[in-house]
Amino acid sequence: MSGPKISVVFPVYNEEGIIERTIRSYYDELKGRIDFEMIVAEDGSTDKTKSILKRLKRELPIRAYMSDARKGYQKAVIDSLKHPRHGWIFLVDSDYQFEPRDFWKLLPYAGQYDIVLGRKVNRKDPLHRIILSKGFNFLLRLLFNVPYRDMDTGYRLINRKALDAVVNDIHCLKYFTSELVIRAHYQGFRIKEVPVMHFKRKKGSTNVFPIRRIPSVVMEELVGLLKLRMDHKLKK
Numbered sequence: 001m002s003g004p005k006i007s008v009v010f011p012v013y014n015e016e017g018i019i020e021r022t023i024r025s026y027y028d029e030l031k032g033r034i035d036f037e038m039i040v041a042e043d044g045s046t047d048k049t050k051s052i053l054k055r056l057k058r059e060l061p062i063r064a065y066m067s068d069a070r071k072g073y074q075k076a077v078i079d080s081l082k083h084p085r086h087g088w089i090f091l092v093d094s095d096y097q098f099e100p101r102d103f104w105k106l107l108p109y110a111g112q113y114d115i116v117l118g119r120k121v122n123r124k125d126p127l128h129r130i131i132l133s134k135g136f137n138f139l140l141r142l143l144f145n146v147p148y149r150d151m152d153t154g155y156r157l158i159n160r161k162a163l164d165a166v167v168n169d170i171h172c173l174k175y176f177t178s179e180l181v182i183r184a185h186y187q188g189f190r191i192k193e194v195p196v197m198h199f200k201r202k203k204g205s206t207n208v209f210p211i212r213r214i215p216s217v218v219m220e221e222l223v224g225l226l227k228l229r230m231d232h233k234l235k236k
Contacts, residue, residue: 003034003035003110004086004087004088004110004111005034005035005036005037005086005087006034006035006036006037006086006088006089006090007036007037007039007083007084007085007086007088007089007090008026008030008036008037008038008039008090008092009039009040009041009080009081009083009084009089009090009091009092010022010023010026010038010039010040010041010080010092010093011041011043011073011076011077011091011093011094012040012041012042012043012045012049012053013042013043013044013049013070013073013076014045014046014047014049015045015047015049015094015095016045016047016048016049016052018094018095018096018201018202019040019052019053019094020056021096021202022094022095022096023038023040023056023060023062024060025100026038026092026100026103027060027062028100029100029101029103030100030103034107035086036090037061037063037085037086038061038062039063039064039065039080039083039084040053040056040062040063040064040065040094041064041065041067041076041077041080041083042064042065042066042067043067043070043071043072043073043076044067044068044070044071050066063083065080065083073174073175073176074170074173074174074175077091077176078167078170078176081163081167084160086160087159087160087161088110088157088158088159088160089157089158089160089163090103090106090156090157090158091156091157091158091177092154092155092156093154093155095154095201096199096201096202097124097125097154097198097199097200097201098118098154098155098196098198098199099196099199102155102197103157105118105194105195105196106118106155106157106194107157109157109192109194110157113190113191113192114158114159114161114184114189114190114191115157115158115159115162115180115181115184115189115190115191115192116156116157116158116191116192116193116194117148117150117151117156117177117181117191117193118150118153118154118155118156118194118195118196119149119153119193119194119195120150120153120155120196121195121196121198122197123198124198124199124201125198125200132218133150133152136152136178136221137149137150137151137152139225140178140182140225143225143229144182144185144186144228144234146181146182146185148181148185148191148193149193150193151177151178151181151182152175152177152178153177154177155196156177158180159189162184162189163180165184165187165189166180166183166184166187169183169231169233170183172224172225172227172228172231173221173224173228174217174221174224175221179224179228182228182234183234186233186234
């Protein structure tokens with residue numbers, strides 16, 4: 001097998017309806033084609049996610065880390081990134097809204113770039129999420145003078161050097177990837193966006209951005225944007 005070694009990382013919370021399909025689909029897609037490890041970082045689920053993962057650990061060569069308490073999305077993602085052993089991390093949301101085969105669209109850019117983002121094409125989320133995401137990305141481009149269109153994507157291939165350089169500073173925004181991109185950009189790391197497919201959720205509803213929390217999420221992100229804007233580490 002040629003190419004870089006890849007750590008595939010799935011942060012997961014309350015995904016009993018889809019987590020097995022997600023893990024098996026990515027495992028089957030990559031098996032025998034590339035050297036990889038598969039890591040699942042569970043974040044205090046209250047449904048049957050834990051029991052499903054315990055069973056899958058006996059059936060597949062995955063490493064699953066369980067949490068008794070809910071950490072929240074950003075903290076859970078950052079903690080999940082302590083476990084990979086390889087130099088490239090393929091960090092994927094666990095709700096199966098991305099196509100496993102699209103990994104091969106990102107991989108050719110490893111080496112040329114430090115972070116490869118899967119930019120969602122024909123996004124299948126509810127309208128309110130699409131509008132808010134577009135508005136958020138517009139503000140990021142306006143405030144930080146960056147060219148990227150989909151900085152809150154859940155499909156990303158990251159070089160460990162870029163990750164290690166910025167991960168300890170991530171604390172302003174609620175959603176991990178956007179702040180990672182901004183901080184990595186300002187440190188001179190090379191970032192590429194690649195169009196990928198996006199699916200409607202097949203089971204359940206989002207655990208990260210429920211509609212009832214839109215007002216509080218918007219306020220939190222506006223405050224986070226101001227904090228990030230004032231961060232002296234982003235001053236060139």
